[in-house]
Amino acid sequence: MYSPARNWGPGFIAKLIIMALIDAIGVYGIYSAWTVKAMPIVIVMILLVLVANVVYFARRFVPAKYILPGLIFLFIFQIFVMLYTAYVAFTNYGYGHMIDKDRAIAQMQEYNSQLDPNGPSYQLTMLAKGSDIYFGIVDDGVAKVGTDAVALEPLKGAKVADNKITEAPGYTVLGMGDVASRQKEVTSLRVPVSDDPSDGALGTSNATSAEVYRPVLLYDEAADTLTDTESGTVYTDNSRGNFRAADGSKPPNDVGWRTSVGVANFARLFTDASVAKPFAEVLAWTIAFAFLSVATTFLLGLALALVFNSPRLRGQKFYRVLLILPYAFPGFMSALLWRAMLNTQFGVVNQTLLGGADIMWLQDPWLAKLSVLFVNLWLGYPYMFLVCTGALQAIPSDMMESAKVDGASPWRQFRSITLPLLFIAVAPLLISSFAFNFNNFNLIFMLTGGGPTHGTDPTRPGGTDILISMVYRVAGVDDGNPDYGLATALSIIIFILVGAIAAFSFRQTRKLEEMA
Amino acid sequence: MTTMTSTPPAKAARSGDLNRPPRSKWWREIGWRHIVGIIAIVYAVFPLIFAANIALTPGAGISNTADLFAKVGMGNFEYLFTDPSSFFVRWIVNTLVVGGVTSIGTVLMGAAASYAFSRFRFRGRRFTLSALLVIQMFPQMLAFVAIFLLLTALGEVFPALGMNSLVALICVYLGGALGANTYLMYGFFNTVPKEIDEAAKIDGATHAQIFWTIILRLVAPVLAVAGLLSFISSFSEYIIAKLVLTEAPNYTLAVALYSFVADPMNPHWGWFAAGALIAAIPVLVLFLFLQRYIVSGLTSGAVKG
Numbered sequence: 002m003y004s005p006a007r008n009w010g011p012g013f014i015a016k017l018i019i020m021a022l023i024d025a026i027g028v029y030g031i032y033s034a035w036t037v038k039a040m041p042i043v044i045v046m047i048l049l050v051l052v053a054n055v056v057y058f059a060r061r062f063v064p065a066k067y068i069l070p071g072l073i074f075l076f077i078f079q080i081f082v083m084l085y086t087a088y089v090a091f092t093n094y095g096y097g098h099m100i101d102k103d104r105a106i107a108q109m110q111e112y113n114s115q116l117d118p119n120g121p122s123y124q125l126t127m128l129a130k131g132s133d134i135y136f137g138i139v140d141d142g143v144a145k146v147g148t149d150a151v152a153l154e155p156l157k158g159a160k161v162a163d164n165k166i167t168e169a170p171g172y173t174v175l176g177m178g179d180v181a182s183r184q185k186e187v188t189s190l191r192v193p194v195s196d197d198p199s200d201g202a203l204g205t206s207n208a209t210s211a212e213v214y215r216p217v218l219l220y221d222e223a224a225d226t227l228t229d230t231e232s233g234t235v236y237t238d239n240s241r242g243n244f245r246a247a248d249g250s251k252p253p254n255d256v257g258w259r260t261s262v263g264v265a266n267f268a269r270l271f272t273d274a275s276v277a278k279p280f281a282e283v284l285a286w287t288i289a290f291a292f293l294s295v296a297t298t299f300l301l302g303l304a305l306a307l308v309f310n311s312p313r314l315r316g317q318k319f320y321r322v323l324l325i326l327p328y329a330f331p332g333f334m335s336a337l338l339w340r341a342m343l344n345t346q347f348g349v350v351n352q353t354l355l356g357g358a359d360i361m362w363l364q365d366p367w368l369a370k371l372s373v374l375f376v377n378l379w380l381g382y383p384y385m386f387l388v389c390t391g392a393l394q395a396i397p398s399d400m401m402e403s404a405k406v407d408g409a410s411p412w413r414q415f416r417s418i419t420l421p422l423l424f425i426a427v428a429p430l431l432i433s434s435f436a437f438n439f440n441n442f443n444l445i446f447m448l449t450g451g452g453p454t455h456g457t458d459p460t461r462p463g464g465t466d467i468l469i470s471m472v473y474r475v476a477g478v479d480d481g482n483p484d485y486g487l488a489t490a491l492s493i494i495i496f497i498l499v500g501a502i503a504a505f506s507f508r509q510t511r512k513l514e515e516m517a
Numbered sequence: 518m519t520t521m522t523s524t525p526p527a528k529a530a531r532s533g534d535l536n537r538p539p540r541s542k543w544w545r546e547i548g549w550r551h552i553v554g555i556i557a558i559v560y561a562v563f564p565l566i567f568a569a570n571i572a573l574t575p576g577a578g579i580s581n582t583a584d585l586f587a588k589v590g591m592g593n594f595e596y597l598f599t600d601p602s603s604f605f606v607r608w609i610v611n612t613l614v615v616g617g618v619t620s621i622g623t624v625l626m627g628a629a630a631s632y633a634f635s636r637f638r639f640r641g642r643r644f645t646l647s648a649l650l651v652i653q654m655f656p657q658m659l660a661f662v663a664i665f666l667l668l669t670a671l672g673e674v675f676p677a678l679g680m681n682s683l684v685a686l687i688c689v690y691l692g693g694a695l696g697a698n699t700y701l702m703y704g705f706f707n708t709v710p711k712e713i714d715e716a717a718k719i720d721g722a723t724h725a726q727i728f729w730t731i732i733l734r735l736v737a738p739v740l741a742v743a744g745l746l747s748f749i750s751s752f753s754e755y756i757i758a759k760l761v762l763t764e765a766p767n768y769t770l771a772v773a774l775y776s777f778v779a780d781p782m783n784p785h786w787g788w789f790a791a792g793a794l795i796a797a798i799p800v801l802v803l804f805l806f807l808q809r810y811i812v813s814g815l816t817s818g819a820v821k822g
Contacts, residue, residue, distance in 0.1 A: 012725055034674040042674050063724055067633035068645070071626035071695040075652070078664070078692020083655055085663035305557055308550050320554045322805060324561050329804035333753050333771055334793040337778060338568050341786050349567055353585065379564070440656050443755055447775065469659065473756065476662055485662045492659040503654050 020057055024050060049073060083496075086489045091261055093242045095484040096477065098257040105258035106227070109244075110198045110216035111191055112254035117201065120213035124165040125205055127180050127187065128172040134183065136192045136203055137166040137174075138211055146172065152193040153203070180208045218252060227252060241265075266490035276487070279462045280471075286370070287467040291438040294377045295431055301378060302385025303423075310393050321390075328383035336447035339376045364453050366464030373465050376448055377438070384434070385427075392426035393419070432506035436499055445470045468495050571790035593791035604766050604773070605792060611683060612752060612770040612796070618687050620747040623694040624740050627702050630695055632728050635706035636714060646703075653696030657689065658756040664689055665760055681763045689761065690751050697750075698743040705739035706732070742810045745803060752800065770796050 027050035034042040056065045092098075100108070123138035128146060135148045137159070144159035144166050160168040168174065180187055191202040191214065201215040218236075219228045227236040227244045229252065236244035236252050242260040244252050269276045309320055327335065342349050343362035351358045362372045396419060404414045445451055451466035451474060462471045472491045477483035570585050575592030597605040633639075634646060657664075665680075668689075672679015679685060709732060717727050733740070755771045762768050768776065774792050778784040 012723075012729075030674055037673045039670065039674055042670070064633040064637040064639040064642070067629040067728070071630045071699075074626070074688065074691040075695045077667075078689050079652060079655070079657060079660075079696060082657070082660040082663040082667060082692075083652070085666065086660045089662060089666075305553075308553050311547065311550060313547055314550050316551075316554075320558065323558045325805075325808070326565060326801070327561050329801045330565065330797050331749065331753050331793075331800055333755060334568075334774065334797060335564065337775065337789065338564055338793070340778070341571065341784075341790075342564065342567060349585070379560070383561075436654070440659075442658060443753060446755065469656075472659065473661075489662055492662075495659060496655050499654050499656075500651070503650075 016057060020054065023053055027053075045077075086492055089485055090266055090489040090493050091263060091486075092259055093257070093262045093265070093486050094259050095486050095488075096482050098242045098259050098486075100256075100258055102258040102260070105256045106220050107198050108256045109227070109252060109254060110218055110220070111202070112256075113217040113252075114191070114202065114204075114214040115217055116204075117213045117215045120201070120215070123203070123211045124163070125209055125211040126166040126169070127175040127208055128166075128169055129175050129179070130172050134175070134186055134190060135172060136190070136205070136211055137169055137172070138203070139164045139166060144169070147192040147203075149190055149192060152196050177208075184208075229253075262486065266486045267494075269487065270490060270494070280491075283462050283466050283468055283471050286465070287439060290370075290373065290377075290465075290467055291435050291441075293374055294381060294438045294441075295435050297374060297378045298381035298385045298434070299389075299427075299431060301382040302387075303389045305382070305386050306389035306393055310390065324386060325383040327379050328381075328387075332380055333443045333447050335380055336376060336444050339372075339379070340448050343372055343376075363449050366453055369449050369453055369465050373445065373448060377441070377444055380444065381434070381438075388427055388430055389423065392423045395426065396422050428509065429506060432502065432509070436502050436506075439467070439499060439502070440469045440495065441467070442469045442473065446473070468498075568790045568794060571786050572794050574787055576787060593787040594795075596788060597791055597795075603788075604768070607766055608768055608770050608773045608792075609796070611767060615683055615687055615690070615758075615769055616748040616751045619690040619694075619751045620744040622687070622691045623697060623747040624744045626691070626694045627697070627699050627743060628706075628733060628736065628740060629728070630699055631702040631706045632732060634699075634703050635709075636711070636724075649696055649699055653693075653700075657693050658754075661756055661760050664757060668761060680761060681767055682761070683767060686758060686761045686769075689757055690754070694747075698746065702736070702739050702743055705736050709735050738810050741807060745807055749800060749804075752796075 027046055031043055031046045031050070034040075034046060053069065056062045056069050121140075123140065126137035128135040128137045133148050135146050136153075137144065137146050137156070138153070139145070139161050140153075142161075144156050144161055145153040146156045146159075146166075146169060147153035156169055158170045159166050166174075187208050188204075188206060191204050192211075193202045194200040194213065199216055199219050201213045203211040204214045205211045217230055219230055220226075221228065225238050228234070229236070234246050234250075234252075236246050239245045240260070241262060242257045243255065246252075270280050271277050305324065309317055309324075314320075340363070343351075345351060345359065345361050345364060348362070350362065351360055361368060363369050400418055400422075401414060404418055409417070445465055445467055449463070449465045451470045452463040453465075454461065454463040462474060466474065468491060472488050472495070475484050475491060476488035567585070572593055573586065573589045573591070575588065575590035597603050634642060668678065668680050668685050671685070672682075676682075677684045678688065713731060713735070714727050717731055722731075752769075753771055754769075755775065758769045759772050759775075762772060765773070765776070770792065774789050774796070777789040777792070778786060
C-alpha cells in the first residue's frame with residue numbers, strides 16, 4: 002500500500018516500535034482471553050487494538066492521537082468500574098450470594114447427597130493428570146474417566162481387564178502409595194455421572210470401588226423448584242437469590258446466588274431499622290464533619306495569614322515554612338501519629354501535656370469526634386493559610402490606600418474590602434475542600450478506624466464513621482462478611498451527594514464571579 | 518487550645534512612618550505577631566518532634582512513647598534496614614516505582630489530552646471536557662469492590678494485571694489520570710499563546726514536534742505540580758493499594774506502615790515512626806522546594822491527600 006510521504010524520522014520509528022509492542026501485547030491478550038473463554042475481554046481487546054492502530058496510522062484523528070491513551074485507562078479503570086459499581090448496587094452480591102444460580106444448585110446438591118443403596122458399584126482406578134485426581138471406571142464395557150469439574154466421559158484407547166482400567170492414555174495410574182498420601186482428597190472427590198446433577202455423582206470410601214451418591218435435593222428446571230426427596234418439601238425461588246419453602250424455611254446446607262434485587266439495597270438504607278438508623282447518623286456526622294473541618298481550618302488559616310501578612314514583620318519566611326510543615330508531612334502518617342499521641346493510657350497528650358490525665362480521647366463517641374476535628378485542623382490549616390496568604394497578597398494595594406484616605410477604620414477596611422475579595426478567591430476552594438473532607442477516608446480510618454464501635458457487631462458503624470468509611474466497613478474487606486450490594490448502594494449515594502455539592506459549587510462560583 | 522485565640526485583623530502598616538516606633542507601639546503592631554507565631558510553631562511542629570522521639574526510642578510499643586527522648590537509640594532504624602523479616606527497602610522501592618510511574622504516566626497523558634483540548638477543535642470536545650468534570654468527582658476508591666472483581670477477571674488473562682501486582686495497581690491509578698489534573702493543566706495550556714504554535718507550523722513543524730519540543734517545555738511548571746501532586750496522592754493512597762496488594766513484600770509504604778500498628782494489642786510505633794520519618798523527608802523537602810508552584814496549583818483547585 003502506498004502511504005503518502007512518510008517521514009522516516011526518529012519520531013516515526015519510535016511510533017512504529019511502540020505500536021508493534023502494543024499490537025503484540027494485544028494479540029497475546031486476545032489469545033489468552035480466548036483460551037480462558039473470557040469473551041467480554043476478547044471483544045474489548047480486539048476493539049482496543051483496532052482503534053489504536055486506526056488512530057495512530059491514519060493521517061486523520063489528530064486530537065484522538067493525544068487523548069486516546071488517557072481515555073483508554075479512564076474507560077477501563079474509572080468509567081467501567083463506576084458502571085459496574087452501579088450494577089452491583091442493584092444485586093444481592095455479598096456473603097452467601099457470591100456465585101451464580103447453576104453453581105449454587107450444584108453445590109447444594111453436592112452437599113446434600115446420599116449413598117444410593119440400590120445403585121451400581123464400579124471397580125475404581127485412580128488416575129492423575131497434572132495435579133488433578135480422576136476416577137476411571139468401566140460402565141457396560143466402556144471405559145469412562147472424570148473428575149469433580151468434568152463429568153464422566155468415555156475414554157478411547159484405555160486398556161481394560163476384569164472390568165477395571167489398567168492403562169489410560171494421557172493419564173497416570175496412581176498406586177496405593179500415591180492414593181494413601183492424598184487420602185482426604187480421594188474420599189472427598191465427587192465425580193458427576195453426567196452433566197445433569199440429579200443423576201448423582203460417584204464417590205469412594207476405599208479407593209477401590211466407586212458408588213453412586215444421589216442428591217437428596219432434586220431440581221426441577223421447568224418449575225424452577227428444588228424438592229427434598231426425603232421430606233417432600235418443595236422449595237421455590239424467592240427471587241432474592243435463595244430457595245425457600247412455602248413457610249419460609251431454608252433447604253439444608255443453603256447456598257444463595259447472585260441476582261438482581263432491584264432497589265432493595267437502597268430501600269434498606271432508608272427503611273430497614275438496623276441499617277437506616279446508623280445510616281442517618283453517619284450521614285449527619287459526615288456533613289457536620291466536612292463543614293466543621295472547612296470552617297475551623299479556614300478560620301485558623303485566615304487568622305494566621307492575617308497575622309503574618311504584615312510587611313514589617315521579621316522572619317516571615319521562617320514562620321511560613323514551619324507553619325506549613327503539617328501539610329507537607331503525608332496525611333495518613335500524621336493521622337496515625339496522632340492516634341499514638343491521643344492514646345488514653347500511654348499517649349503523650351494525656352501523660353505529658355496533661356500531667357497523667359485519663360481522658361478517653363478516642364474511646365468516647367463525642368470526644369472522638371472532637372479529636373477527629375482537632376487533628377483535621379492540624380492537618381488542614383496550612384492549606385488555608387497558604388491559600389489565604391496568596392489571596393491577601395493579590396488584593397490590590399491601591400484599594401486599601403484609597404479606603405485609608407477615605408478614613409475607613411482598619412476593621413472597616415477588613416470587613417468591606419479584604420473579606421469580600423478574599424472570599425471570591427477562596428470560595429471555590431472551600432467547596433472543593435468540603436468535597437475532599439466529605440470523603441476523607443484516610444483520616445478517619447487511620448485515626449479512629451471509624452470507632453469507637455458498638456461492641457461485637459463489626460458491620461455497625463462506629464462513632465466517627467463517615468459515609469466512605471462506612472462503605473469500607475459494610476463491604477467487609479477486613480472481617481470477611483461482605484455485603485457488596487449494600488456497600489455499592491452507599492457508594493452511589495455518596496456520588497450523588499458529592500455531585501450535588503459540586504453542581505452547587507459551580508453555580509455559586511459563577512454568581513461570585515458575576516458579582517466581582 | 519491556645520491557637521484558637523481569635524486574633525484581631527491585621528493593622529495596615531503605616532507606610533509613611535520610617536522612624537523606629539516606640540516600644541509599646543512596636544508591641545501593639547508587630548510584637549504580638551511573634552508571640553502568636555511561636556505558639557503556632559509549637560502547635561505545628563510538636564507532633565513531628567514527637568515522631569522523631571518515638572523513632573529514636575528503641576523498641577517503642579505503645580507504653581514507652583510519652584517520655585520525650587528518655588532513651589535514645591537507633592534500634593528502630595536498624596530493624597527496618599537490617600532485620601531479615603523487614604521488607605522496608607523493598608517497600609520504598611515499590612512506593613517509588615508505583616508513585617514514579619503513576620506520576621509520569623499521569624503527567625504525559627494529562628498533558629497530551631490538555632494539548633488536544635486546548636489546541637484542536639473537534640467533535641465531542643465540549644462533551645468530553647464536561648464529562649471529565651463529572652467523572653473526576655467520583656473518587657476511585659468508592660469503586661473498590663468493582664476494581665477487585667475487574668482485576669480478578671483480568672488476572673486470568675494477563676497474570677501481570679491480576680491481584681497482588683504492582684502493575685495492576687499502577688493501571689488503576691492511571692485510570693484516574695485524565696480526571697485528576699487535566700483541568701489544572703488545560704487552564705495552563707490555554708495561557709500559552711497560540712501564535713507560538715502557528716509560527717512553528719509555518720516553519721514546517723508537525724503537531725507532534727510542536728507538542729514534544731515546544732509546548733511541553735513552556736508548560737513545565739504545571740507539569741511539575743501535577744506530577745508531584747500525583748506522586749503524593751499515590752504515595753498516600755491506602756484502600757486500593759491494600760485491596761490489590763495482598764502479600765507483605767509487595768506492599769507500598771502506606772499499607773506497610775499501617776500494618777506496623779494495625780494490631781491494637783502489639784503495635785510497633787517505633788518501626789512506624791522511623792519508617793514514616795524516612796519516607797516523609799523526601800516528600801517534605803520536595804514540597805518545600807516546589808512550594809511556590811504547588812501553591813499556584815492549589816489555588817487553581819487541586820487537592821492534596
